[in-house]
Amino acid sequence: MTDSGTTSGLAPHQVLLVEDDPPIRERLAIALEAKGDCIVSAAASLAEARTFLAQRRYDLIVSDLRLPDGLAIELLAEARECQPEVEILVISVLGDETTILAAIAAGASGYLLKDALPEDIHATAIEVLSGGSPISPSIARFIVRRARQEGGSPPTVPGRDAPRLTPRELDILWGIAKGLTYNEIADQLDLSRNTVPSYIKAIYRKLQVETRGEAVYEAVQYGLIQL
Template identity: 55%
Template sequence: MSGSKRENDQDRIRVLVVEDDAVVRWRVCDALRTATEFLVEEAGTLAEAKSHLAANPVRVLLSDLRLPDGSGIEIIRAVRAKFPDAEIMVISILGDEESVIAAITSGANGYLLKDAFPADVVATVRDLVRGHSPISASIARFIVRHSQGSGRKTPLPLNTARLTPREIDILWGIAKGFSYSDIADHLGISRQTVPGHIKNIYRKLEVNTRGEAVFEAVQQGLIKL
């Protein structure tokens, strides 16, 4: 019976999830374990990921970049060097310019901001295995700009109307992780007006999530973290 199980495991797609946030790691791993084709293993630190990699093959790597004992870039490079055919996707809170370029050049096939990570984790990983490259919309736009020679520190012009000073203040609050109530209190405005401002920010920056809004604003030079 144990031999049959080992043979079965060898046929499954080995997925390593590297994430220090226990709740996020549990959510991703639990979803993937509902699919019989995946053999899911997990690590909460860079050291744990390296230890796992030394003893086990990896077909798919899902990794955060900010780990308590180092950068996820290290495990991306290690997996790419040891298993050239592996599929690698970054799942991060915020992709600053340096992190995005480092992840992609180190071998990541996809890059999703955590608040844009799809509910259907299984479908996303299946797409990754099929050769697709899941990338958050704002990250994709940045990569296009960079590849066209526009990946520079200077602000890029907005394609739509510029944000108002009030919208920039609210966006800064979002970047700092403040709640709607905190933002309203800080700016002396009604809490009920904040969602309307955020909706306008999303429309002008052509984004759908808080993480994408912050990333796009940083790339446009509208705010500094």
């Protein structure tokens, strides 16, 4: 592939794609490399992925959860330990709901469904590489359901110990819960697209979380939002 990153003075992102289904793997690789800013190494199993990780450092891992030789949860945790700077984007099917929270705990920064459009796949990967934590709306709903099952229905008003979020931060938190992209949140709230990440960082800091999924979970627990 042509190193188009040299035109901007930046090297392309090194991406490790872990997916066992050949047609899906090819579609994801094409989507990730479409803009010329990512170079993809493709693995069809956990064993292949571990071989790649032993040979090279990666900026991003895009991984399915269910592989022929097991679940990717341990692989993701291992990758985080040996390459702490690597970002992780889990891309799977809704049937994998039971492993979503485990993937987040293992270090996943984002969670995307396999049926996403190619442009959304690339945009989501770049968002994760830029420090974002995108998550599909259906996954956000699952996390909310899990929170209710574990802790009962959220209170109707914020509890006394709830972090103090500004009205604007609460608006943006709603956007996060709905699975909107940063740009969609900015457009919906008539904000500059450059300011949304700053608001989200403030929200994460107040909630003491690092990902969208965790933010939604904590916000529901505190009664800050109800979905």
